């Protein structure tokens with residue numbers, strides 16, 4: 001996607017603090033961290049939002065959760081715990097139109113909505 005900031009990060013056109021990368025998935029530190037550890041785990045395939053997923057993406061999404069666990073382990077927070085958030089669409093508060101999973105950890109996280 002031409003003007004997608006996360007696609008630019010994938011193509012290394014925009015710098016990011018990458019903590020994990022393979023053929024299909026990349027994870028990097030959020031530029032405005034909301035917790036001591038705030039990492040975005042994203043598919044390299046440009047999927048605009050959770051709402052745009054298709055059946056073909058099921059394996060990929062499963063792999064993303066495996067990567068999230070690996071990253072949490074590497075960051076040393078697997079035992080204490082973490083939170084994974086996906087914002088979807090306008091009401092969901094999504095600002096970047098490329099599917100991403102927020103991994104938040106490193107402190108007792110604030111108020112739960114659900």
Ligand code: 5GP
Nearest residue numbers: 005016028029030031032087093094095096
């Ligand atoms: P959303 O609100 O769409 O769920 O989350 C988008 C996230 O992307 C925000 O937490 C924001 O700080 C992060 N973000 C936006 N632009 C950039 C960028 O250029 N680099 C990095 N590392 N994070 C970004």
Ligand code: ZN
Nearest residue numbers: 004007046098
């Ligand atoms: Zn993109």
